[in-house]
Amino acid sequence: MNGKRGTASPGTATAAAATTATTWLDVAPGHPFGPSTLPYGSFTGPGSPEPRVGVAIGDLVLDLTAAARVLLPPDAGLFAAGTLDPLLAAGPAVWARVRARVTEWLTDERHRPTLEPLLVPAEFTTPRLPFTVADYTDFYASEEHATNLGRILRPDGAALTPNWKHLPIGYHGRAGTVVVSGTPVVRPSGQRRAPDGEIALGPTTRLDFEAEVGFVVGAPSAPGRPVPLAEADRHVFGVCLVNDWSARDVQAFEYVPLGPFLGKSFATSVSPWIVPLAALRHARVAPPPRDPRPLPYLDDTDAEPWGLDLALTVTLNGHPVSRPPFAGVYWTAAQQLAHLTVNGAPLRTGDLFASGTVSGPRRDQRGSLIELTWNGAEPLVLPDGTERAFLRDGDEVVISGTAPGPDGARIGLGEVRGRVSAAPA
Structure with missing residues (x-):
């Protein structure tokens, strides 16, 4: 094994920025959930018992179920049930496309008016098991x-x-x-x-x-x-x-x-x-x-x-x-x-x-x-x-x-x- 750092295959790596992305959100420098992380989960929020798919950014959670209906209609069905199951099954090309779009939304100021109402403070959310465990x-x-x-x-x-x-x-x-x-x-x-x-x-x-x-x-x-x-x-x-x-x-x-x-x-x-x-x-x-x-x-x-x-x-x-x-x-x-x-x-x-x-x-x-x-x-x-x-x-x-x-x-x-x-x- 050589000692070089590897790269993921094109299906998963193309959406990962080569340098640290910047966001229009007020995210503290060095926050572990900065724009280079963007992890996925499932949550319920205040006044909403239905599960939603979310993306963590700083101390906030983006309601991806709602955001996709507006900004990513062809893939909105992946998040409608509030679980990651459909996204997981969609495969690496879709994973890369969705990650690239979410990164764009959170780093391009023009998406701010659409997304700000869909951001929930993480402290007001309740996490759910993010996917159905098969084995x-x-x-x-x-x-x-x-x-x-x-x-x-x-x-x-x-x-x-x-x-x-x-x-x-x-x-x-x-x-x-x-x-x-x-x-x-x-x-x-x-x-x-x-x-x-x-x-x-x-x-x-x-x-x-x-x-x-x-x-x-x-x-x-x-x-x-x-x-x-x-x-x-x-x-x-x-x-x-x-x-x-x-x-x-x-x-x-x-x-x-x-x-x-x-x-x-x-x-x-x-x-x-x-x-x-x-x-x-x-x-x-x-x-x-x-x-x-x-x-x-x-x-x-x-x-x-x-x-x-x-x-x-x-x-x-x-x-x-x-x-x-x-x-x-x-x-x-x-x-x-x-x-x-x-x-x-x-x-x-x-x-x-x-x-x-x-x-x-x-x-x-x-x-x-x-x-x-x-x-x-x-x-x-x-x-x-x-x-x-x-x-x-x-x-x-x-x-x-x-x-x-x-x-x-x-x-x-x-x-x-x-x-x-x-x-x-």
Whole structure:
């Protein structure tokens, strides 16, 4: 893999400006939702219970459902239902055209009279799950995370399993438990083994977060036809942040021999704003060196780089506890997609696949509590003096992220937040 920054294919890159765009709106310089970002979401606004498709710009949300009826009539149907589903299915040529038009509207003063009445302060909106999740797949793509977990769970064995550097390991989750940021996370129950060896059903005592990056599939693929690395950006629409909540005690008891089940399937939170791949062209970087060299369908040595220089921050009750770096993730999204489909499994519009926990080489870059506290042996001490081995009821976790943009700008990924609620009585 060369070290050059790559560019997306023409279908997704043409709408991305080479330099920082300027807007007629009063958006603070350096705002993560500036005119170079323009993420899509779904929301309800004051006095309007019907969902709308929106585009975030600064601290405002443009009602794209209404704006398209006036300024983009041929494509207005894409936004009429208030969900991103039709836009996702329309494919890369339409994605590029819509992004180019929205960029023009928000950077050309002549559109101001039309759009000003359609801008809503973000604080007065309620986010909705922006698309219908078809399938959810979670990978295990960070070498640092996999190594840490191996050392914790298999202290007398090899940190990495023999297959880890040959393929992106993953599992299928439950699409029906993917929820939008801000949705309460109810402490789940499951079978777990107590320290005295007794097996019982009860609420998890080892609830954890996982800081991840998600990729949203737009255009589907045909059954029986794998998606090669070079075609990933024809199918992946954009990026979101993911918190794949985990019940570590339930997971530890159930995962042999088939892997995660109840310990992972109760809630997966996603950020409300989907950042198009076109906004991340300046964040493309070469991924880490691979050894051994992957099989040809995963070998990206001479391909455009799919590494992404994303900076994540995790806060617990408002206190930063980790800053995981996504650029070091071993298996890229393109490789994950290629492996997901190599057996002929088709992609569907709305498929969501996530990176797995993102961790870096330093302790303050570990993307989960099981790593940060070394399975509870080294609890975190919070500013209020309390300690955390795992999450307590009432704790709130927020994961945010940014990426490099044109001319030194930062592209915002927004945030995904969730507060833990007590298990049902």
